[in-house]
Amino acid sequence: MSWTAEDMGDLGGETVIVTGANSGLGFSATKELARHGAEVVMACRNLEKADDAKQEIENEVDNADLEVIKLDLADLESVSSFVEKFRREHDSLDVLCNNAGLMAIPRRETQHGFEMQLGVNHLGHFALTGHLIDMIQESAGRVVNQSSMAHEGGEIDFDDLMGEDDYSKWGAYGQSKLANLLFTYELDRRLEDVDSEAMSIGCHPGVSDTNLFRKGPEMTGSRIKLLVGEVFTRILGQSADKGCLPMLYAATSDALEGGEYIGPDGFREMRGYPEKQESTEDSHNREDAQRLWEVSEELTGVSFSLD
Numbered sequence: 001m002s003w004t005a006e007d008m009g010d011l012g013g014e015t016v017i018v019t020g021a022n023s024g025l026g027f028s029a030t031k032e033l034a035r036h037g038a039e040v041v042m043a044c045r046n047l048e049k050a051d052d053a054k055q056e057i058e059n060e061v062d063n064a065d066l067e068v069i070k071l072d073l074a075d076l077e078s079v080s081s082f083v084e085k086f087r088r089e090h091d092s093l094d095v096l097c098n099n100a101g102l103m104a105i106p107r108r109e110t111q112h113g114f115e116m117q118l119g120v121n122h123l124g125h126f127a128l129t130g131h132l133i134d135m136i137q138e139s140a141g142r143v144v145n146q147s148s149m150a151h152e153g154g155e156i157d158f159d160d161l162m163g164e165d166d167y168s169k170w171g172a173y174g175q176s177k178l179a180n181l182l183f184t185y186e187l188d189r190r191l192e193d194v195d196s197e198a199m200s201i202g203c204h205p206g207v208s209d210t211n212l213f214r215k216g217p218e219m220t221g222s223r224i225k226l227l228v229g230e231v232f233t234r235i236l237g238q239s240a241d242k243g244c245l246p247m248l249y250a251a252t253s254d255a256l257e258g259g260e261y262i263g264p265d266g267f268r269e270m271r272g273y274p275e276k277q278e279s280t281e282d283s284h285n286r287e288d289a290q291r292l293w294e295v296s297e298e299l300t301g302v303s304f305s306l307d
């Protein structure tokens with residue numbers, strides 16, 4: 001039988017962080033987690049948008065337990081400030097949903113000079129996870145990384161990771177989404193090596209109708225690409241409420257083990273209900289995963305203390 005948000009059961013007493021909780025998949029996931037009793041920390045870069053989103057969920061869900069904390073993944077100092085605030089106010093963390101992301105935008109750089117898509121989608125989340133991994137281990141919790149079918153065409157260009165010599169907006173997106181999975185599986189192996197009960201799981205939403213497809217065309221002012229994106233997601237995609245199900249399943253299902261990958265069960269994984277999927281051979285390449293891990297530690301200055 002198809003798994004839906006109704007199968008999540010009671011999440012009372014659980015604390016979950018969702019990055020990018022003000023929009024699209026993060027918003028829908030936050031709403032359902034709150035509906036099932038979890039305390040959800042909405043980690044968002046724009047406080048005004050985040051407060052509006054929080055209000056919208058509170059209007060729909062009685063007794064929603066939500067808190068907004070500012071997090072800009074394009075700024076490692078913001079990542080550290082987020083973690084400091086979270087730790088001051090919370091004793092435990094059960095699930096970290098690394099969901100926020102940008103897709104196919106013109107080349108931009110983060111505060112530390114990282115190419116923006118790799119910087120936000122992978123490096124910011126790598127740093128966030130490294131800062132919080134002790135709390136996740138203490139609660140035998142989970143890290144859930146939102147990847148994409150775009151990982152299938154992705155390559156990690158270790159010689160030009162930041163696209164300084166040769167930038168392609170889709171290449172950079174594919175690289176960042178492959179990085180999400182290399183990180184997911186490497187983290188899970190490292191947790192297993194120390195006999196941790198914590199897990200790291202990957203997921204993807206298929207094609208979902210969110211703001212993701214609008215950002216790139218809006219930045220370049222391309223009305224045609226905006227229109228093509230709208231038509232593409234409307235025809236092939238599903239709602240954000242459905243697209244967030246793989247992330248919710250990965251975050252809460254007892255039927256899963258670490259290192260698994262969840263996506264929709266329909267035609268070409270573009271839509272449908274969550275089930276276990278296979279990611280590419282490249283995403284399981286251990287040498288690349290270790291190398292990416294080392295580079296990510298070096299770039300972010302964050303190392304994981306796993307025990």
Ligand SMILES: NC(=O)c1ccc[n+]([C@@H]2O[C@H](COP(=O)([O-])OP(=O)(O)OC[C@H]3O[C@@H](n4cnc5c(N)ncnc54)[C@H](OP(=O)(O)O)[C@@H]3O)[C@@H](O)[C@H]2O)c1
Nearest residue numbers: 020023024025045072073074100101148207208210211212
């Ligand atoms: N929609 C799809 O079909 C699809 C397919 C495959 C994978 N995904 C993945 O799903 C995830 C969520 O995307 P979505 O579809 O829900 O798109 P969305 O509606 O555009 O949501 C993206 C979220 O990420 C946030 N974000 C962007 N840059 C950030 C930063 N520097 N710091 C913190 N937050 C930041 C956005 O904040 P603002 O609102 O302030 O911009 C927004 O909350 C992404 O990782 C994406 O790659 C989506």
